[in-house]
Amino acid sequence: MKHFKHLLGITLFTIAIGSAYACNLKTPEYKNTALVTKSIGDKPAKQFVKIALLLDTSNSMDGLINQAKAQLWDIVNEFTYAKCGNESRPSLQIALYEYGNDNLASNEGYIRQVIGFSSDLDEISEKLFSLTTNGGEEYCGQVIQTSLKQLDWGKNADDLKMIFIAGNEPFTQGRLNYRDAASNATEKDIIVNTIFCGNYEQGISTKWKSGATLTGGEYMAIDHNKQVVHIDTPYDDIIIKLNGQLNGTYISYGALGREKKAMQEVQDSNAAQMKPAVAVKRSVSKSSRLYKNSKWDLVDAIEDEELEVAELKDKDLPSELKGKSEKEIKAYVAAKKTEREDIQNKIQELNKKREAYIAKNQKEETGELENALLSAIKNQAARKNYKWD
Template sequence: MKYLKHLFGTVLFVAVAGTSYGCNLKATEPMSTTLIAKSIVDKPAKQYVKIALLLDTSNSMDGLINQAKAQLWDIVNEFTHAKCGNDRSSRPSLQIALYEYGNDNLSSNEGYIRQVIGFSDDLDEISEKLFSLTTNGGEEYCGEVIQTSLKQLDWGKNADDLKMIFIAGNEPFTQGKLNYKDAAYNAKEKDVVVNTIFCGNYEQGISTMWKNGATITGGDYMAIDHNRQVVHIATPYDDVIIRLNSQLNNTYISYGSLGRQKKAMQSEQDNNAVAMEAAVAVKRSVSKSSRMYKNSQWDLVDAIEDDEEILSELKEEELPQELQGKSENEIKTYVDAKKAEREKIQKEIQELNAKREAYIAKNQKEETGELENALLSAIKAQASKKNYTWDK
């Protein structure tokens, strides 16, 4: 489906790396010093954009899943530009959750629903989970999967957070014992906006209540051709960006119990992207050169940037072999060199990508389609209520 990227685009568009202040920066009356101090203390450390993707994985949805795999990264690249109000340094933190439903391989006792991954900011893991999805015919219970995501996920209580569900499928929205209206009203109570994507005819989606499911929460209804092929435009910059991505991987220093596993996952997701198409690998490489791609839990460069004290806390055996037996100063020097190398490569990728995007814009023979415009308009309209804006 050419347009699932728009589902993900919609889904991911409002997000990037963390901030210490909320996006909902409204004009207020002057406060006393005491009230100001209290508001600072009470303010959450971060503001979040929380997105739950609910994907139908029945037999008819192979196109939907394949396009999700193909389009994740160029959608992520769009979201590096989101910010809170007019403060360029204030960026919301993104968390994504993934559910599959309507698959016979899933438990009937659970309503043919499975949480694939809870809220996470680990882009490699999100990619890995997407590539793990397979399709098989089943019963598609839209109301139940919405309700399950509302109950299982930690949506938080911060009124400034942007909380959204995107559900995609092609069977009537009314299937299942749980009334979709009850689930929608529960979402509304939690300040969660439900957006529906019907894989089929627009009018059919309306008659099967997909539009109503979105309307109840103030969300948007869209219809897509989920089997339409994605058109990628090759550019003269693609091969260079892919080569730089290999160099970028060499700047990651794995540590701790997760290190080796996560570094292997990084390479595995590179390979998955290449297997889809070279253009997908390019888009993933661009994502890895942005602020969106952060791996403090297993990469020493990112970890030290977040907390320099981590070096004194790590045990010898938690370090990679090349750093074992080194002094703390020697390790820091090594990490600093890798950080500088990474930043240089990331800058090169970003500069090449700017030329790549200009080339694509010049050689694009057809419009991206009304769905993309509809999705981006919808997400921006919903995000604007939380005072989100974009750099470009």
């Protein structure tokens, strides 16, 4: 669309540990951590970016869902570089709702929470790929209100909290007035951004722009049926091969570990089936600080102090570690950690070359949903002193 500026790269859904300071505050120069904690009173220990995606899954929205599937990893990769004003990295959480689908319960307004706020990138991907479309009634005001009530938005005024709702029917449908939902969002310091899938002027006349401006959000119109442009590069095959090696560094533990390890591979396959370039982007996400799996992977769990090796039972260990001593397990985990970091560094270095190649050869805009999301995110993040490096 002519009214969108091209922005390379993207995000959904980031990002390491947040700071004890608000993003819009300057960091006091204390050397003693205890003094810092005392000086900021009840400030949360982490800074969050919380994004709720509300996607219309009626019959006409297959193109929108496909764009979201293709561009998830662009969004994650963009957020890798986000910083708070005091140089700390905020944590990203994404929630997903679908609405306007006849397969959903009519007594709940044809609305379903697909996943609540989560930083589990594999699970977010799995839920996104599970979406199917069907005819239905699209109640924008009600799905916004439902997400406001059901999700844990937190009480930290310095968190960045955003809703993105996408669809193509009048914003006024349903018994709940969208203006009331917008008012409730404003009270919670949540910005509502609207993405109309169709003609820009038509979106204005059907109140999609009004739904955004009431909360200080942005109104955008996209061609949701436009094919996403991916540029193949000389580095893609190498990155995909390194991703296979990266998977070999994950050490699952417990029943959840076996399930999540399988999910990791399935989501690799889902990305590859979209297009090889999507698999590359997912590989880059997996090489970033945002891809953390301490609930099922021993390397991340020990690094994040989720558990101690002494706590592990032999039945919860993978076959290669059964019967091993605590010392042997620690040595094995340490070796896998070193191997993982080496592979991740290689992927990141190759991705820099890949991005330079794309920038040089890019002739068309990337996905329209991608551009719409990133444009709004960066504009609104700037209000709370976020920046990108």
